[in-house]
Amino acid sequence: MSSRSRARAAKAAAGVTTVRIPSQRGRRSHDPFVVVVPERPTLTRMALDASVLWLWDHRRALVPLVLGLLAFPATALLHVMAPWSALLLAPAAVGPGLWLAVIHRRRPAADKAVWGWRITLATLGVSGLAWAASAAGFGPLAGPLELWWLLNLIAAQTAWLIVRRTSNRPEETA
Numbered sequence: 001m002s003s004r005s006r007a008r009a010a011k012a013a014a015g016v017t018t019v020r021i022p023s024q025r026g027r028r029s030h031d032p033f034v035v036v037v038p039e040r041p042t043l044t045r046m047a048l049d050a051s052v053l054w055l056w057d058h059r060r061a062l063v064p065l066v067l068g069l070l071a072f073p074a075t076a077l078l079h080v081m082a083p084w085s086a087l088l089l090a091p092a093a094v095g096p097g098l099w100l101a102v103i104h105r106r107r108p109a110a111d112k113a114v115w116g117w118r119i120t121l122a123t124l125g126v127s128g129l130a131w132a133a134s135a136a137g138f139g140p141l142a143g144p145l146e147l148w149w150l151l152n153l154i155a156a157q158t159a160w161l162i163v164r165r166t167s168n169r170p171e172e173t174a
Contacts, residue, residue, distance in 0.1 A: 060164075061160070061161060061164060062157075063160065064153065064156040064157045064159075064160045065153065065157055067156075068149070068152070068153040068156065068157075071128075071132060071149075072135075072140050072149060075132055075135035075136050075140045076135070076139065076140050076141075078135075078136040079135065079136050079137070079138070079139045079140065082136075083136065083137055085136045086133045086134070086136040086137030086138075087137075089129060089132050089133035089136055090130075090133040092129050092133070093126055093129035093130040093133055094126075095125070095129065096121070096122040096123075096124075096125030096126045096129070097122055097126055099122060099125075100118055100119065100121075100122035103118060104118070117163070120159055121159075124152065124155060124156055124159065127148075127152050127155075128152050128156070131145065131148050131149055131152055134148075135149070
């Protein structure tokens with residue numbers, strides 16, 4: 001088989017255009033030149049890459065947002081498949097209030113800020129579980145449940161960001 005009819009295997013990555021320039025006459029001992037021209041990404045692809053990179057870099061700060069966005073279709077699915085599940089979720093809404101009473105008895109808060117955060121956490125828990133029970137029973141788009149979900153989401157995200165910002169300070173030792 002002559003060297004002119006034999007295909008040379010040049011490997012290129014996916015999404016790369018290769019241009020082969022055959023060898024010139026009289027230079028049979030040298031390999032042909034290979035010019036690799038990468039494809040330029042579209043503006044949409046670059047924007048998508050930047051958005052995904054930003055979301056990945058801030059993934060811990062967006063935990064309540066992700067949980068809230070997952071809760072909405074989950075309660076819609078519960079409403080469609082098992083509307084009786086609202087009767088199981090409704091008593092669970094009392095749990096955060098009971099937690100607040102138990103924790104206050106066992107470890108009373110010396111600082112008003114600790115007491116305030118405990119009340120905030122219990123209130124968000126009660127509100128979130130009550131919303132989940134209502135959304136599972138009536139559907140997440142029924143009446144004011146969408147607004148209630150949005151207010152819960154905003155409050156949880158705000159509290160999460162405040163707690164993350166204030167709890168990451170290094171403690172000063174005297």
